Amino acid sequence: MNRARGPWADEHAIVVDLGFGDAGKGVNVDLLCARGRYGAVVRANGGAQAAHNVVTPDGRHHTFAQFGSGTLAPGGPVPTHLSHLAVVDPFALAAEARHLSELGIADPFALVTVDRRALLSTPWHQAANRARERARGTDRHGSCGMGVGETMAYALAHPQDAPTAGDCAHPARLRRKLRLLADHLAQVAGSGQEGAGGEGAEEPPNLEECVAAYAAFAQRVRLVDEDHLAHLLAAAPVVFEGAQGVLLDEWHRFHPYTTWSTTTTANPLALLAEAGRPGQARRIGVVRTYTTRHGAGPLVAEDPALGAVLPEPHNGTHPWQGPFRVGHFDLVAHRYALAATGGVDSLAVTHADAPDRVRAATGAGPLWCTAYTDPADAPLVIAPRAVPDLVHQERATAALMAARPVLEAIPDEPVAAIGDALGLPVEAVFSGPTREDARVPSRVRPSSAAGAARGRAPSPQTTVR
Amino acid sequence: MGSSNWSTDAYHARAAYNAAAGSSSFAYTDDVASTMPRSTWRTHETLDPKDVAVRESRDSDAHPESLAVSVLFDVTGSMGRVPRLLQRKLPDLFGLLLRKGYVEHPQILFGGIGDATCDRAPLQVGQFESGNELEDDLGNILLEGGGGGQVTESYELAMYFMARHTAMDCLDKRGRKGYLFVIGDEKAYGAVKAREVREVIGDDLGENIAFPAILAELQRRFEVFFIMPTGSAHFRNKDVRGFWDTHLGQNVIYLDDLDAVSETIAVTIGMGEEAVDLAQGLEDIASAGSDAGDVVGKALRPLSRARGSIVVSESPDGLGGAAAGGVDRL
Numbered sequence: 001m002n003r004a005r006g007p008w009a010d011e012h013a014i015v016v017d018l019g020f021g022d023a024g025k026g027v028n029v030d031l032l033c034a035r036g037r038y039g040a041v042v043r044a045n046g047g048a049q050a051a052h053n054v055v056t057p058d059g060r061h062h063t064f065a066q067f068g069s070g071t072l073a074p075g076g077p078v079p080t081h082l083s084h085l086a087v088v089d090p091f092a093l094a095a096e097a098r099h100l101s102e103l104g105i106a107d108p109f110a111l112v113t114v115d116r117r118a119l120l121s122t123p124w125h126q127a128a129n130r131a132r133e134r135a136r137g138t139d140r141h142g143s144c145g146m147g148v149g150e151t152m153a154y155a156l157a158h159p160q161d162a163p164t165a166g167d168c169a170h171p172a173r174l175r176r177k178l179r180l181l182a183d184h185l186a187q188v189a190g191s192g193q194e195g196a197g198g199e200g201a202e203e204p205p206n207l208e209e210c211v212a213a214y215a216a217f218a219q220r221v222r223l224v225d226e227d228h229l230a231h232l233l234a235a236a237p238v239v240f241e242g243a244q245g246v247l248l249d250e251w252h253r254f255h256p257y258t259t260w261s262t263t264t265t266a267n268p269l270a271l272l273a274e275a276g277r278p279g280q281a282r283r284i285g286v287v288r289t290y291t292t293r294h295g296a297g298p299l300v301a302e303d304p305a306l307g308a309v310l311p312e313p314h315n316g317t318h319p320w321q322g323p324f325r326v327g328h329f330d331l332v333a334h335r336y337a338l339a340a341t342g343g344v345d346s347l348a349v350t351h352a353d354a355p356d357r358v359r360a361a362t363g364a365g366p367l368w369c370t371a372y373t374d375p376a377d378a379p380l381v382i383a384p385r386a387v388p389d390l391v392h393q394e395r396a397t398a399a400l401m402a403a404r405p406v407l408e409a410i411p412d413e414p415v416a417a418i419g420d421a422l423g424l425p426v427e428a429v430f431s432g433p434t435r436e437d438a439r440v441p442s443r444v445r446p447s448s449a450a451g452a453a454r455g456r457a458p459s460p461q462t463t464v465r
Numbered sequence: 466m467g468s469s470n471w472s473t474d475a476y477h478a479r480a481a482y483n484a485a486a487g488s489s490s491f492a493y494t495d496d497v498a499s500t501m502p503r504s505t506w507r508t509h510e511t512l513d514p515k516d517v518a519v520r521e522s523r524d525s526d527a528h529p530e531s532l533a534v535s536v537l538f539d540v541t542g543s544m545g546r547v548p549r550l551l552q553r554k555l556p557d558l559f560g561l562l563l564r565k566g567y568v569e570h571p572q573i574l575f576g577g578i579g580d581a582t583c584d585r586a587p588l589q590v591g592q593f594e595s596g597n598e599l600e601d602d603l604g605n606i607l608l609e610g611g612g613g614g615q616v617t618e619s620y621e622l623a624m625y626f627m628a629r630h631t632a633m634d635c636l637d638k639r640g641r642k643g644y645l646f647v648i649g650d651e652k653a654y655g656a657v658k659a660r661e662v663r664e665v666i667g668d669d670l671g672e673n674i675a676f677p678a679i680l681a682e683l684q685r686r687f688e689v690f691f692i693m694p695t696g697s698a699h700f701r702n703k704d705v706r707g708f709w710d711t712h713l714g715q716n717v718i719y720l721d722d723l724d725a726v727s728e729t730i731a732v733t734i735g736m737g738e739e740a741v742d743l744a745q746g747l748e749d750i751a752s753a754g755s756d757a758g759d760v761v762g763k764a765l766r767p768l769s770r771a772r773g774s775i776v777v778s779e780s781p782d783g784l785g786g787a788a789a790g791g792v793d794r795l
Contacts, residue, residue, distance in 0.1 A: 094478035109482065116754065123475075170756055206475065213475035216482035225560035225753070235596045 009036030009237040012281035014268045016344065017245035018337040020293040022315060022324075023286040024350030024430060026052025026069040029241045031428060031435040033070035033078045039236025040081045040113075041068025042229070044267035046243030047087030047121050047148040053314040055433040060103045063314065066093040067108065068241050071100060077111050081238070083229055084117035085267045087148050088165045090217035091123070113224045116166025120214070122178065123205035125150040128185040154181065168218035171211050178207055230275040240268035240281065246337040264341035284427065285337075285344035288351040289366065289414055291330040294322075298400035301327035301369035301407070309361040310354055313433075328407055329368040329414075331421055332382070338422060340384040346427040347419055353431040355414045366414055368421075369405035377404075416441070509605040512576070512589035516667040519632040520574060522593035522643065528570035533593055533633040533643030534558075534734065535687070537623050539650065540577035540608050541584070551648065554727045555603070559596075561731035565749045567740045573599055577606045578649065581619040581661040584609050588622055588665050593633075616699055620653035621676050622661055628683040630666070636686060644737065645687035646730055650697035652708040680712055688737055692718045692729065720764045725757035729764055736769060743769035 013032055017023045029041060029052070043050075043066075052064040056072050064071070066089060070078030082088050097108035105111075125147030132150075155162035163181065167174040182204070232238055244263045265283050272280055290306065293299040294315055307326035315324040338344065355366040372380040380403050382396055411417040419426040430438045507513075522533035536558075538551055555575065562568045572593035581587035586609050591602030627645055635641045657679050659670040683689055691709045699705045700719075709717045720729055732746035741749065743765055747758045 090482075091475065091478040094481035098481055166754060173756075209475040209479070213479035213482070216479040220482040225557060225564070227560050227563060231559070231596050235598070 007036055009038050012233065012237050012240070012272065012277075013038075014240040014242070014265050014281045014283045015348075016242040016265050016283065016285055016341060017263070018247075018285040018287050018334050018341070018344070019245045019291055019330075020247045020295075020297075020299070021245035022292050022294055023245065023288050024348070025242055025286050026054045026064055027350065027430060027433065027435060027438075028284065028286055028348045028428060029069035029239050030054045030056075030073060031438050032239050033073035034075075034435050037075075037236070038070060038078050038239050040079045040232050040238045041070040042081045042083055042232070042238050042240050042268070042271070043068065043086040043243065044083050044240050044271055045085055045262050047151065048089035048092035049148050050243035051314075052241070052243075053433070057434045057436040061314075062096075062099060062103055065089075065096055067096055067100065067112070068239070070239060070241075071105060071108070071111065072103065077105055077108075078239075079111045079113065081224075081229065081232060082112065082114045082118050082165070083267075083271055084115040084226065085262075085271065086115075086118050087121045087151050088114055088118045089121045090168065090214055090221075093217070093221070094213075109220045113222045113228060114165045115228065116164060116223045116225060118165045119151050119155050120163040120165055120167065121147050121151040122163065122181065123147075123210065124178070124181050124185045125154065127204070150185070154184070158184070165218075166223055168214035169223060171215055174214060175207065175211050178210065182207065229271060233272070233275045233277055240271070242268070246341045247333055265344070266341075282346065283341075283344040284346050284348055285341075285422075285424065286348045286350065287329075287334055287418065287422075289329055289349060289354045289418065290351065291327045291333060291369075293325045293327070296322065298397060298403070299325050299327050299330075300333065300372055300400055300403045301330040301405040303327055305362075306358070309358055310351075327369070328405065329366070329410065329418065330405070331368055331370050332372055333369075334422060336382055336384060344424065347422060347424040348428040348430070349415045349418060349426055350430040352415050352429045355410065364409075366410045367407040368410045368418075370408050371406040372400070372403040373406060374399065375402050375404070508586040508589050508607060511605050512591050512602065512607075514588050514590050514626050514630070514666050517590070517630055519630050520590060520592055522572040522574070522631070522633040522635065524570075524634045524638065528572065528595055530635075530639070531570045531572045531593075531595075531633075532568045532635045532641065532738075533574070533631070533687075534562075534568075534571050534646075534730075535574040535576065535593070535627060535631075535643065536646045536648065536730065537576040537578050537590075537627075538648040539579075539618055539620075540586075540589070540606060541579050541618055541651075549608075550723055551603075551726060554724065555599075558727045558730055559599075561727055561750070561753065562734060564753060565731075565735065565741070567731065567735035567738055570595070571734075575599060575602050575606070576623065577608075578618055578620055578623045578647070579609055580617070581622050581658070581665060587619050587661070588626060590623075590626060616651050616702060616705060617654055618649060618651045619661070620647055620649060620651075621657045621679055622654075622665060623647070624653070624683045624689075625657045625662060625674065625679050626666055628679060628686060629668070631686065633686070642685075643687045644730075644734055645683070645689045646692055646733075647690070648692045648694070648726070650693055650699045650705065652705050677712065688716075689713065690716045690718055690733060692720055692726065694723050695719050695721050696723070715767050715770070718764050718768065720760065722757070722760045725755075725760040725764075728755050728757040728761045732761055732765055733768065736765070 009032070015025050015028050017025050032038065033041070048065040050065050052069045053061065054064060054069050054072055055061045060072060062072060066082065068078065068080035071080065093112065100108040128150045129147040161177055161180050163174060163177040167177060242263060246263050248263055268281065269279065272278055290310065291299070291301055302325055306328065310326055312324045358366045372382070374380045380399060382400070385392055415426060415429050426441050428438050428440060522531050524531050536555060558573060559571060562571045572595050574593045575591045577586070577589040579587040586607045589606055592598070594602065631643070633643050635643055653676055655676055657674040657676070659673050662668050662670045680689070691713050693700060693709065718729060718733070720726065728750045732741070732743065732750065735741040735746045735749070736743060743762065747762050750761065751758050
């Protein structure tokens with residue numbers, strides 16, 4: 001439903017995180033939807049473990065997980081489409097809808113369409129996920145504990161039996177699949193030693209209650225067939241909202257600290273190609289002015305002192321992911337991410353106020369990591385492989401865990417320096433949490449250039465509304 | 466990342482979905498109903514039939530062989546939750562029609578039917594659309610929830626509009642009727658009333674038109690079906706059933722489960738286009754993952770026995786029955 005006023009956007013957009021996640025995809029999707037009209041926000045990977053924080057200029061805050069981050073856009077919510085490459089958790093969707101209603105969104109469920117083929121993530125997947133992580137003891141992979149990885153793994157192993165969103169409308173079929181799933185995952189949990197019945201184990205989910213809830217979901221949320229996305233794309237430009245970050249991609253990143261999800265632009269591009277529109281989208285990469293990671297795994301430029309200067313309002317210590325970790329801007333990692341995702345067309349930079357805060361708190365300017373060295377001080381070079389190779393990635397991970405960053409001062413005008421260093425035009429710069437804290441430097445595409453500031457220095461600023 | 470709480474609490478999720486079922490995606494209705502006194506409610510401008518010359522279903526480069534499909538449903542109180550259910554189900558109609566190749570270029574029009582004797586919005590008619598705009602039309606339909614107590618709605622007024630205010634390339638260029646499905650559970654009034662036509666549509670009609678006359682006129686342009694949900698308030702009313710059986714015969718479809726409405730319409734069109742017979746149609750919807758087969762089969766069996774070509778143009782002399790103007794799907 002096209003309630004937003006203002007001009008239509010001129011092309012589809014893909015928003016992808018060039019780090020480990022948390023760079024600011026949500027606020028960028030919110031900004032895009034505020035600037036131009038989009039027919040929908042489309043999710044093409046991941047599930048409810050996404051957590052995209054959007055704060056509106058009037059102070060409302062929502063952490064988007066299943067809903068697209070265009071839901072709070074001015075001029076009316078942009079609908080959400082969960083494509084067949086997304087993972088659907090109706091419980092998370094319900095919880096999120098409740099909060100969105102409190103924020104004044106009338107009837108959030110009416111905003112959502114779900115491809116019937118999308119995999120369903122269930123409490124059984126979550127339980128297995130948690131059992132596995134508990135069994136790892138102190139060697140956790142940094143999972144969110146939402147069971148999305150288990151959902152993908154089970155579907156790969158049992159393609160015919162994996163429950164899908166479409167099954168929710170067919171209680172008998174769904175019941176059969178959930179029974180199989182429960183039996184299978186009970187074995188997984190049982191093999192998890194202390195994880196199974198030990199401390200922290202939860203009650204097994206009630207199958208009939210779940211079937212009833214999923215049926216209610218199917219009654220209320222519109223399930224659609226495979227041609228729906230083609231219609232959407234034909235009717236209006238859409239935003240593909242990526243989940244997680246490229247550096248967590250299932251194939252390219254640092255095994256085993258990865259998400260079981262293709263986090264590059266590959267999925268949105270695949271959906272466009274399926275709809276007969278290959279490559280017809282602008283790819284926007286998002287980075288912070290520093291590099292963060294929520295969860296275990298390599299973060300070469302990590303600096304706990306920096307974390308003390310840059311507090312994180314929406315990312316606390318997570319029961320499954322552990323503490324939020326902060327490091328200097330990691331050029332090496334972000335260049336690797338760009339290579340892994342096959343490049344992007346432009347850059348959005350968030351936390352542009354951080355360099356000044358670092359300077360104010362420490363008396364010294366911000367640093368960035370321009371190279372890695374190994375423990376013997378020899379240069380360490382990483383490059384993505386063309387062909388997925390988890391053994392190679394695991395070796396790379398081991399090397400990265402021992403690597404040391406080469407730190408240098410970021411040149412003046414850090415945002416421009418980051419854009420130049422990555423070889424990309426910067427199309428949006430955020431120095432605060434809301435879309436009104438965004439400005440548009442020069443070299444921006446025509447659709448959004450109207451009223452944009454000339455010159456790409458951090459000031460003077462033009463606020464984009 | 467990972468903000469959601471670990472919860473197996475299906476109960477709360479179900480409660481949330483069920484509670485929301487009371488509200489709706491009929492945004493216009495919700496807006497109007499919450500902000501304006503009932504006496505000031507009016508039809509959304511995009512659906513207002515007043516002074517509309519024609520609703521058009523035309524060929525285009527993208528849709529070179531358009532086929533007009535219209536679905537008009539009773540929005541009065543007696544039908545209760547039906548329009549909301551239809552809103553969720555009907556957009557899938559495109560997918561069903563296209564996927565199995567029953568129709569290559571459907572253009573679908575939605576409309577709402579009320580009671581012109583007492584409703585503020587007795588007739589609402591969208592455009593023939595080939596895409597997602599349909600959802601906007603559905604969202605703009607005003608669910609007045611009115612209607613009188615006389616087991617009669619203004620179906621005949623809607624039929625008048627569809628007979629006289631539509632233009633369809635499928636008919637004009639190719640001699641193929643459009644499809645018109647009316648979903649309701651009451652009788653039509655005995656005549657199209659000139660006064661109501663003037664007020665609602667704006668035509669200056671000299672005199673009333675008897676229902677059989679307007680139906681006959683309509684049927685020269687559309688293959689007309691009446692879908693009656695067996696669970697509706699008036700399904701047991703012999704008067705109502707007798708009325709439609711008399712006027713539409715096998716084209717009255719008694720449907721046990723409105724959840725199957727998209728499948729029912731799709732298979733009806735599939736049979737009308739002679740793309741499939743009933744058995745094949747049921748197989749098609751089963752292979753599309755629908756379990757509505759039993760319901761659809763039961764609803765359409767009477768129709769399938771009476772199936773004939775719906776093409777109206779005469780075959781040119783000397784070409785026999787199989788050439789231009791005939792059925793080209795077989």
